Amino acid sequence: MTELNARAAKLDAEDPLGYLRAEFDLDPAVVYLDGNSLGAPPRQVAGRVEEVVREQWGRRLIRSWPERWWVAPERVGEKIAPLVGAAPGQVVVADSTSVNVFKALVGAVRLAPGRREIVVDATTFPTDGYVAESAAELTGTMVVPAVVDELDDVLSERTAVVLLNQVDYKTGRLHDMAAATEKIHAAGARAVWDLCHSVGVLPIELDALGVDVAVGCTYKFLNGGPGSPAFIYVPHHLQAEFHQPLPGWGGHRDPFAMESSYAPAPGIARARAGTPDILSLLALDAALEVWDGVDMTAVRAKGLALTGFFIECVDELLGRAVEVVTPRGEWRGHQVSLRHHDASTLVAELTARDVIGDYRPPDVLRFGFAPLYVTYGDALRAARALADLLAERG
Ligand SMILES: Cc1ncc(COP(=O)(O)O)c(C=O)c1O
Numbered sequence: 001m002t003e004l005n006a007r008a009a010k011l012d013a014e015d016p017l018g019y020l021r022a023e024f025d026l027d028p029a030v031v032y033l034d035g036n037s038l039g040a041p042p043r044q045v046a047g048r049v050e051e052v053v054r055e056q057w058g059r060r061l062i063r064s065w066p067e068r069w070w071v072a073p074e075r076v077g078e079k080i081a082p083l084v085g086a087a088p089g090q091v092v093v094a095d096s097t098s099v100n101v102f103k104a105l106v107g108a109v110r111l112a113p114g115r116r117e118i119v120v121d122a123t124t125f126p127t128d129g130y131v132a133e134s135a136a137e138l139t140g141t142m143v144v145p146a147v148v149d150e151l152d153d154v155l156s157e158r159t160a161v162v163l164l165n166q167v168d169y170k171t172g173r174l175h176d177m178a179a180a181t182e183k184i185h186a187a188g189a190r191a192v193w194d195l196c197h198s199v200g201v202l203p204i205e206l207d208a209l210g211v212d213v214a215v216g217c218t219y220k221f222l223n224g225g226p227g228s229p230a231f232i233y234v235p236h237h238l239q240a241e242f243h244q245p246l247p248g249w250g251g252h253r254d255p256f257a258m259e260s261s262y263a264p265a266p267g268i269a270r271a272r273a274g275t276p277d278i279l280s281l282l283a284l285d286a287a288l289e290v291w292d293g294v295d296m297t298a299v300r301a302k303g304l305a306l307t308g309f310f311i312e313c314v315d316e317l318l319g320r321a322v323e324v325v326t327p328r329g330e331w332r333g334h335q336v337s338l339r340h341h342d343a344s345t346l347v348a349e350l351t352a353r354d355v356i357g358d359y360r361p362p363d364v365l366r367f368g369f370a371p372l373y374v375t376y377g378d379a380l381r382a383a384r385a386l387a388d389l390l391a392e393r394g
Pocket residue numbers: 096097098099125127128165169194196197217230
């Protein structure tokens with residue numbers, strides 16, 4: 001046994017979160033390192049979805065709406081709230097992240113009257129940039145791209161809103177939410193955070209940091225399933241003024257009164273738009289049960305240790321054949337990105353060997369390390385598989 005094998009075995013044996021892997025329905029033959037794109041299914045989800053279809057839909061039929069479904073977006077939002085440092089009544093699950101970015105940006109621009117610029121993280125996931133352009137067009141503002149480390153260069157009395165990612169989807173870099181939010185507020189602007197790659201990764205403190213609006217998806221580290229609905233956070237003190245641009249009946253103060261004019265619900269429900277996607281929402285509801293009693297500090301510690309161990313394995317087994325793009329210090333999420341000119345083919349070949357990561361253009365191999373189910377042994381096997389592939393090519 002090599003030294004790396006012995007280390008991986010010891011780390012797995014001593015892992016305080018190791019017991020959680022058994023809660024996921026994973027193929028033991030597969031090394032799954034793409035939970036930063038689509039999380040793995042917790043075991044209880046399949047049965048719960050079946051029960052929802054058979055009992056709640058099949059037997060209770062439309063009675064399920066008043067009995068339990070209509071308030072599910074807020075109820076499931078309360079399960080996400082502790083994961084993002086939000087007191088009750090400030091998170092609702094609804095729509096996709098793209099739709100929520102739109103609601104968040106337009107709503108936040110309206111909270112910054114007289115200001116004409118939306119600053120957007122220049123390396124953001126494309127949807128945020130596309131949606132920001134549209135939000136700017138509709139609100140008479142303009143988009144200003146920014147390097148997150150150089151916010152001072154773009155912030156001014158013109159800035160209405162700044163949209164940033166806590167963790168960059170391509171490099172895995174973690175940004176300093178506290179420092180950036182403080183700067184944004186010092187400039188008199190609103191801070192909107194996209195938490196897609198950080199929720200379920202590290203302790204997040206939205207209330208404590210005074211974040212204005214946040215959005216995030218639930219199908220990555222929260223394991224809600226393909227297309228599970230996203231969430232949006234608006235703190236209590238901004239809710240009354242938060243006028244989002246999709247005033248569907250779902251966000252009305254009295255939806256079933258069917259009034260002819262729109263009046264927003266008094267609380268976070270005003271961030272809803274139309275009918276909730278119940279099957280996906282209740283799959284997410286079941287998936288979130290795995291977080292019960294899990295300490296986010298332990299999750300973060302394991303995520304850093306796992307990604308750190310993977311980087312060590314890459315250094316030792318691959319040397320300079322690839323470039324580690326992800327920061328080696330603590331400012332990273334739970335993914336490691338490697339640069340190689342033939343990244344796309346390598347990812348396909350790794351998948352054929354049951355090691356699943358993903359490719360992001362033009363030259364990045366991305367590996368996600370979900371601490372609830374990825375092992376140190378998985379990290380080593382992935383690095384070794386990549387090293388073997390490159391060795392076979394000579
Ligand atoms: C940072 C970020 N924002 C948004 C999205 C996706 O938005 P949607 O859930 O609407 O597809 C993703 C991933 O798909 C993402 O990585």
